[in-house]
Each structure stands twice: as C-alpha cells, then as structure tokens.
Amino acid sequence: MNSHTLGDPASPFLVSLGWNEHFSSHFSEHHSAGLKPGRVARVDRISSMVLTENGSVRGEPSTDMLYTSDKEQLPAVGDWVGMMPRPRHDTDSIEVVLPRRSVLARARGGSDSRSAAREIQIIAANVDFVFATHTVIKTNIARLVRDVAQIEQSGSTPVVLLTKSDLLVDPSELLEEIENTAPGLRVHLTSGLTGDRVDELRQYLTGNRTIVFIGTSGVGKSTISNQLLGGELLATREVREYDGKGRHTTTARHLMPIPGGGVLIDTPGMRTFTLQNAEESISEAFGDISELAETCGFRDCRHEGEPGCAVQAAIAGGALNSERFASFLKLGGEMQHERSKIDKASYAEDRTRTRNRTNSYKKNIKKRGQ
Ligand SMILES: Nc1nc2c(ncn2[C@@H]2O[C@H](COP(=O)(O)OP(=O)(O)OP(=O)(O)O)[C@@H](O)[C@H]2O)c(=O)[nH]1
Ligand SMILES: [Mg+2]
Known part of the structure; x- marks a missing residue:
C-alpha cells in the first residue's frame, strides 16, 4: 500500500x-x-x-x-x-x-444468554484472520467447528490450524473427518517444532494483515508464533498433562510485528471460547441440520429413530454426513454440560452472597448492641 x-x-x-x-x-x-x-x-x-x-x-x-x-x-x-x-x-x-473493523471477544462468566453476570472480554481488535488452533492429537472436531462459527460471528475470517503434525504419521484420516464434518474449511497442518509448512501461514500476512492464534494451553500457539517471528521471542513450555496445573505459559495477549509486514497476536490458552450466544453459533455452524430438524414429524424429535425423522432420513439418503451429525450432537451435549456448570456456579454465588449479607446483617446488629 x-x-x-x-x-x-x-x-x-x-x-x-x-x-x-x-x-x-x-x-x-x-x-x-x-x-x-x-x-x-x-x-x-x-x-x-x-x-x-x-x-x-x-x-x-x-x-x-x-x-x-x-x-x-x-x-x-x-x-x-x-x-x-x-x-x-x-x-x-x-x-x-478508532472505530474497530472487527472484534474478537468472549463472554466471561458463561456462554449462556440467560446469565446476567456475563462480561464481554475483548480478546483482540482489528483482526483479519483468526487461527483456531488445535493439535493433531485428540482433536476435538466438534469444538473446532464451533470455534469457526464463533470467529465468523466476530467479523474475522477463521482458519483452522492443526499443530504438532510431527506427532502424527498419517493425517489423512483426520483431515477427511474434518472435511466430512465441515466441508470447505481452510485447514493447515503444521509443526512448530520442525517448522514444517509454517511458511504456508505467511500468505495470511500479505498486505500487512493481522492474525491471531487462539486455542487451549499447550497446543503450540507461541511455538508457531516464534517460527513466524523468526526467533524465540515468546516463551513456550512443556505442558503438565497429569494435573493441568501451572499450565498457561503465555499469560497475556501480545501483538508482535512480523518482519516483512503484518502482525500476529499470541494469546494465553483458553479452555472455552464462547461469545454472546453459543447456541446461536451452533445452529449457525450446523444450519443445514437445524433446517432439517424443523421438518421432522415430532417437534421435539431427538433424531434417534423416531418416525418421520428428517435428519435420519437425510443420513440414510446420503444428503447428510453421519460424522457431521455426530459433531452436532456432541456440541449440544457440551453446551448442556457447560450450562449445568454455570447454573451450579450461579447457585453457589447466590448462596455466598446471601451468606455474606446475613453475616454483615448479624455484625451490624451486634455493633448496635441489639
Ligand atoms: N512435538 C511437537 N511439540 C510442540 C509443537 N509445538 C509446540 N510443541 C510443544 O508443546 C509445548 C507447548 O507449546 P507452547 O507453544 O508453549 O503452547 P501454547 O499454545 O503457546 O500454550 P499457552 O501459552 O499455555 O497457551 C511446548 O513444550 C512445545 O515445545 C510441535 O509442533 N510439535
Ligand atoms: Mg503460549
């Protein structure tokens, strides 16, 4: 320019x-x-x-x-x-x-739209490409697809980054499963350790663009960042898988200029990346299944063999991939699990608040000598 x-x-x-x-x-x-x-x-x-x-x-x-x-x-x-x-x-x-062109944000305190105490935390502003980073080991494809939908909502373009390719002898099965679940995603398979195919990522920096890496702790975001930066500028560390403690190596978000133009933003590991309404992004990511579900014989069809189930009919007829449907179900299950955790947390919070209020009331009474 x-x-x-x-x-x-x-x-x-x-x-x-x-x-x-x-x-x-x-x-x-x-x-x-x-x-x-x-x-x-x-x-x-x-x-x-x-x-x-x-x-x-x-x-x-x-x-x-x-x-x-x-x-x-x-x-x-x-x-x-x-x-x-x-x-x-x-x-x-x-x-x-200055007015932001895009905002990548997440809801702190829960993904549930019913939770009043949610706070929006800005992860990064003015981002062009967001790399949903997962390792090739134990890849949670359902989450990957949800991440992609959430990134799309933010106004940035999602890219799937699969790291640690050196640990997988044959990636074809994994790539096929991703393609079956969510056709047409941009997927890159790289190794931050060996540097294999990291240069592919430089195309996203052309025109001085901004890229950001998000993903759970230890997937190798900082290692890849260092490869792009051309030096050990960001700390990286072995992950303690057994207890999950002291895991976060990166503790703050950093924007770093890349030699030759463009910037990258490295972020601390995030277990959950949920925006305003996770349910919405699931139905957006799996719009075809939601549409099919509307034509099922029963309004509350669970797609588990009920008569007149349009989803099962689409799977049987080859119009819907069964792996894609399995991911949809998995996400629904995860959503429910997260929601129950939030409900439990808000219940505990309410109890603590009530207890504190009662205690301070008792103290006041005592002070007044009543
Ligand atoms: N085998 C292999 N190990 C890798 C690769 N990339 C990173 N690692 C190792 O994985 C561990 C974690 O890497 P980091 O780059 O610190 O991970 P991170 O995603 O930045 O983690 P947080 O900062 O905690 O969010 C380190 O021990 C790295 O050496 C890779 O491509 N292959
Ligand atoms: Mg890091």
Whole structure:
C-alpha cells in the first residue's frame, strides 16, 4: 500500500502494522488536534504498550475515557488509538480508540444468554484472520467447528490450524473427518517444532494483515508464533498433562510485528471460547441440520429413530454426513454440560452472597448492641 494516500501520520512502520485508509480517515480530525496514532500491543491493567512511529510508548486512557466509556470500549490489544504526548509524564494520554473493523471477544462468566453476570472480554481488535488452533492429537472436531462459527460471528475470517503434525504419521484420516464434518474449511497442518509448512501461514500476512492464534494451553500457539517471528521471542513450555496445573505459559495477549509486514497476536490458552450466544453459533455452524430438524414429524424429535425423522432420513439418503451429525450432537451435549456448570456456579454465588449479607446483617446488629 502506498503510504502517501494515507495522510500525514502514515509512516511505513505504521503501514506495516496495518494502518490503512479506514483508520486514516477516522484519524484526520484527531491528527489536526495534535494526537499521534499507534497500535496497542499489550494491555497491563490500565496502561498499554502502544507501537508508534517513534517506537513503543506507554499510554493510559484519559480520565474522560476511563470514566465515560464502557469497559469494552477501552483500549484492547490490536486497537488503533490516538495519543496526546505528555512531556512531564511517564505515559502519554490515550484520547481516542478508532472505530474497530472487527472484534474478537468472549463472554466471561458463561456462554449462556440467560446469565446476567456475563462480561464481554475483548480478546483482540482489528483482526483479519483468526487461527483456531488445535493439535493433531485428540482433536476435538466438534469444538473446532464451533470455534469457526464463533470467529465468523466476530467479523474475522477463521482458519483452522492443526499443530504438532510431527506427532502424527498419517493425517489423512483426520483431515477427511474434518472435511466430512465441515466441508470447505481452510485447514493447515503444521509443526512448530520442525517448522514444517509454517511458511504456508505467511500468505495470511500479505498486505500487512493481522492474525491471531487462539486455542487451549499447550497446543503450540507461541511455538508457531516464534517460527513466524523468526526467533524465540515468546516463551513456550512443556505442558503438565497429569494435573493441568501451572499450565498457561503465555499469560497475556501480545501483538508482535512480523518482519516483512503484518502482525500476529499470541494469546494465553483458553479452555472455552464462547461469545454472546453459543447456541446461536451452533445452529449457525450446523444450519443445514437445524433446517432439517424443523421438518421432522415430532417437534421435539431427538433424531434417534423416531418416525418421520428428517435428519435420519437425510443420513440414510446420503444428503447428510453421519460424522457431521455426530459433531452436532456432541456440541449440544457440551453446551448442556457447560450450562449445568454455570447454573451450579450461579447457585453457589447466590448462596455466598446471601451468606455474606446475613453475616454483615448479624455484625451490624451486634455493633448496635441489639
Ligand atoms: N512435538 C511437537 N511439540 C510442540 C509443537 N509445538 C509446540 N510443541 C510443544 O508443546 C509445548 C507447548 O507449546 P507452547 O507453544 O508453549 O503452547 P501454547 O499454545 O503457546 O500454550 P499457552 O501459552 O499455555 O497457551 C511446548 O513444550 C512445545 O515445545 C510441535 O509442533 N510439535
Ligand atoms: Mg503460549
């Protein structure tokens, strides 16, 4: 991209980080007001590390932003921000977050739309490609398909990344199973250890794009990132499979510029990646099955051999792949399991809250000598 078309603040470095006409046009008024543009590389509590044409600069949201914005509107990794330099301070003041082109977020505190206490956590902003990262060992294809649906909802393009290919002699069965379950996905089979086929991933960085790796701890996100970065820049570690403790090697989200253009965002392992409404994304990912189910003889058909079951008829006739249907059922089961965990957690939370309230009531009574 030609930096001359992008207005005054477009240094080649910013362009290599993904600065483009979209951000430039939203920034012009802020440029006139004296703000400097930069991209958020890391967020530590309140302050952020921001990459600018003058190097890394620490920034803090302005008081105004801090007190008037919703949490989701505060700077997140991947955001483009406008900062006001403050000569006598350690940090510059982040005055604006430019409108995001895409937001990858997850719901903390449960995937269930009924849960009132859910909080949306921004994983990364302005992302082009999201790599749903799984290892070739014990690949949970149902989850993989759900991840893909959720990524699509976020406005980014999903790519399936299967890591540790060196541990699998013949991947053809796995690839076939994925293709049968969700035809047409972009799937890459790589090894961060040997570097095998990692270069295939560079196509997603063309045009200074932003890629992000998500997946559970230990799947090899940081190892692959290091391969793309060309050095051991991110820590990686053996996973303790037996107790699952001390597992997370990466503890914060990091945005790193890739030599030659584009950026990657490495994230800490996430066991669940669920957005606003997981049920919705399942029915989106398996829209064909949901549609078939509507034509079943019984409204509450479980597709387990009931008469007039359109789903079983489609499987028998070859219109629906049985592996795809099995994944759909598996996800439904996982959803129910997650929901029951959330229900139990909110019950426990309610009990604790009631107990605390009762205790403080008792204390007050005592204090008043009643
Ligand atoms: N055999 C093999 N091992 C790998 C490969 N990639 C990563 N590993 C190993 O898997 C372990 C975990 O790798 P990491 O890159 O730290 O995993 P991560 O996904 O970043 O984990 P978190 O940061 O905890 O989310 C390390 O011991 C790596 O050496 C691979 O392609 N093949
Ligand atoms: Mg890591």
